[in-house]
Amino acid sequence: SxxxxxxxxxxxxxxxxxxxxxxxxxxxxxxxxxxxxxxxxxxxxxxxxxxxxHDVLTGLPNRALLEDRLSQALLYAQRYERWVTVVFIDLDNFKLVNDTLGHN
Incomplete structure (x- = not known):
């Protein structure tokens, strides 16, 4: 390098x-x-x-990647007459967990 x-x-x-x-x-x-x-x-x-x-803090996929993958899944489902399932999890007071226990 x-x-x-x-x-x-x-x-x-x-x-x-x-x-x-x-x-x-x-x-x-x-x-x-x-x-x-x-x-x-x-x-x-x-x-x-x-x-x-990806999210800077967690390294987890962000909304942009979700939208991209969901779009691909929908196109695949339409093409091959399949179903798509989306699971959404919302954690109440998650900021409190981070503030109390730390991000790690």
Whole structure:
């Protein structure tokens, strides 16, 4: 990574036992830099997607993800003539539980 963290492993194989040539070493340096950028970008995209669809405090799915999954379930049910069931649980005074016992 750009911070020096290991993101993966890069391996090269040869028909004979030898060290990489200078050109191969430059190619390895270039490709590992590009791979690192691509991996870091994918990790950042995954993190943004998770943050958009999950509650910051609990890490549980949020309303946006619920709406998306419910929409998919309804389309699936219509297509295959199935039923959809939604269960909603409301916990009264849950804020009091958090304030008293803490979020953990």
């Amino acid at each position: 750009h911070q020096g963290a290991v993101l993966g492993v890069f391996a090269m194989y040869s028909m004979t036992v030898r060290e990489p040539t200078e050109a191969e070493t430059r190619l390895i340096d270039f490709t590992t830099r590009i791979a690192g950028i691509a991996i870091e970008r994918k990790l950042a995209e995954d993190q943004i997607h998770f943050m958009a669809n």
